[in-house]
Amino acid sequence: MTVNGRSTILAPSQNVELLQRAAKFAEVARETAASSDEAGRLDGDLWAALRDTELAMAPFAPTLGGSGLGQPGTDSMLCSILRLIGGADLSVARLFEGHVNAVMLVSRYGTSHQVEALADNVRNGGLSGVWGAEDAAGLRRESLGESWKLIGTKIFASGAGSVSRPLITVTTPSGHVLYLVDFDASGRADHGAWTPLGMKASASGTVDLTGIVVGRSEQIGEAGDYMRQPFFSGGAWRFCAAHLGAMERLTALYCEHLRTRGRDRDSHQLERVARCTAACGTTLFWVEEASRRFGDECLEPAGVVAFSNLTRMVVERAALDVLEHVQRGIGLSAFMRPHPIERICRDLATYLRQPVPDLAMTDAARAVLDRTLSVGDIS
Template sequence: MRTSFAEALQRQEGAPDLSRATGASWPSRLTSFADLCEDKAAEADEHSRVHSDIAAALSTLGILTAPLPWQAGGAGLAEASNWSKLLDALRTIGAADLSIGRLFEGHANAIDLVRRYGTDSQFQTLAHAIGNGAMTGVWGADGKNPLQLSKVSDGWLLQGGKILASGIGLVIKPLVTAGSEEGQRLIMLTLEPRERADLSSWTPLGMQSSATGSVDLTGMVVSEACLIGKPGDFTRQPYFSGGAWRFCAVHLGGMQRLVDLYREQLLLRRRGDDPYQLQRVVACVAAAGTAAFWIRAAARQLALRSTEAEKSVALSNVARGITERAALDIMETVQRGSGLPSFIRPSPLERIVRDLGTYLRQPMPDLAMADAARFALANAAPIKDMWNFDEDQLLS
């Protein structure tokens, strides 16, 4: 019987918490990385690429290894008990550069998937590669030629490819989804930078420096050791939908940075006493705070109460909808309050609005909110008891 890394880890005793694993250095490393991302964001956006200094810092500052458990040389950000620290990392990097936040979120997601569904050997292989500077991510979007997997004499043959694959050139250990006779499978690949990749089709309004493109994997043959978990594991609930809080946390960082930049501009222009601007500021602060509350609630629910699968999924879906609405309101309000300067490059306001508006376009937002509504209608508990909003929720 295959034993997952997560199951093996549960049998170990004496695992230290984040502070023992990394000391006080992790917050400072995160701050240094975020400062670098923000400093290079305009240049990266102009040239539509991940800046070389950022690519180097991902490894040298230990950002790539941070989601790994301490036993694998990481900072334990993916541990359930450290959910708030992962949230803070996603938010902090998102505030600095949403494109890099997108890549880090996918990296953390892939690590969690292999740890959850893979074998000990598979996870150790991934952890070793990450320790040597490799980035991972999840490439799940199919285009006109969906990726398919079929058995051949020397392994498994891939036909087709993936689209909207972020991190091309950096992600050399991607997790890809592929259809098969048994159902959807997860496959861990090893690629050379930009191998089989085409970035020419990535011409979005925002998120230009996320290194997103298509990958043609036709003809690749992989071994049994590359297949992660069982058929259907990728979409297994509550982790598939419940994990949406992670990209919402990156969105939150972008929103909060927009509000901070807006406040700075008003103070610099000495318009802080304008009654209309005061109204706009408080609306932005309230919207960002509301989104933060729901994202935090969804993250905590999935980490600590994942056995309540329907509640975890519903709460994450609500957080998704609230985050999108808050972001759209903040973007409009900041643009109205800042005027023409927020539409002129290289203003960070202009760039963040473009990036956030593009990144918000996640799959099936209406269906997510409809599913959350169905949960609320089917639940017999009063609203005050439905989501476990207690003091521990707010303070932990």
């Protein structure tokens, strides 16, 4: 079976059914986006839709009631779903992407018991996420003999207050250790420092994990697994797919505005429409190819990472171009609430800020210079 011309492990009926559920969920995300942005947290109807569509179960294996989304062979499907949700509400896409990443990590490195326990939690309405970002003090662990006591906080933790089963990283001398923690979500979250321009509804607050005791049963895999390549850097294509969804939506809203205002014959506007469309198309080609390479276990990890890093650079540039063209082409109205363009531009501009973009680009360039990735291999 193929999706967008690419093979998938899902049967045709499963593909259709999963996409239908994702489209239904995205519809609710689109309808609730403005109120979620206003409230700084996801609307209640969105959580209900997540339960009704059972989309959060999709990244688990079919034997656990999922669709294996995120497993090799489903990359094109995951790309389509992230675009759909990203086009509806980028904050929701951020939470969904984090959840998929967490389930993928637990499925890859965890024991079958740990995966089943997480699936049980998600089946009952839970959502996971990956919380890695830290302030200067960081998160550390103190030995209690067989177990460890956590001391410190996580910052920019999406879904803080709602995500009760996050995957957190703790830096140790042997590398990052992943723990799947189970805790009272609302009691430890602080949104006081989450005052961003956009992505407000992702509620990416600070979470104080001090005092939580973790041991072997909470530990997922071994120290160092979290940053194992190509999975760590190669997975960047997923947030790029969410960005693409928002770029496509902005372009569609821009065209709608030009038609409504009768400005769709002006040559300057036509050029901007062409540039936005080309930026979305370029992004789609790169993201789809990055996802395909990520799912191809025969490829050299270093080459997959280099391609992913280049994809980040291309997508960031293309998204910034779309933002500029749409804002110039619409003018002041694009900055007026409650026009959806105003919110989507804020969300996209904020979500584009990802870790170490300069390093991602220079690492990719080094990979080309040392022939890990050849220029001809890009086409």
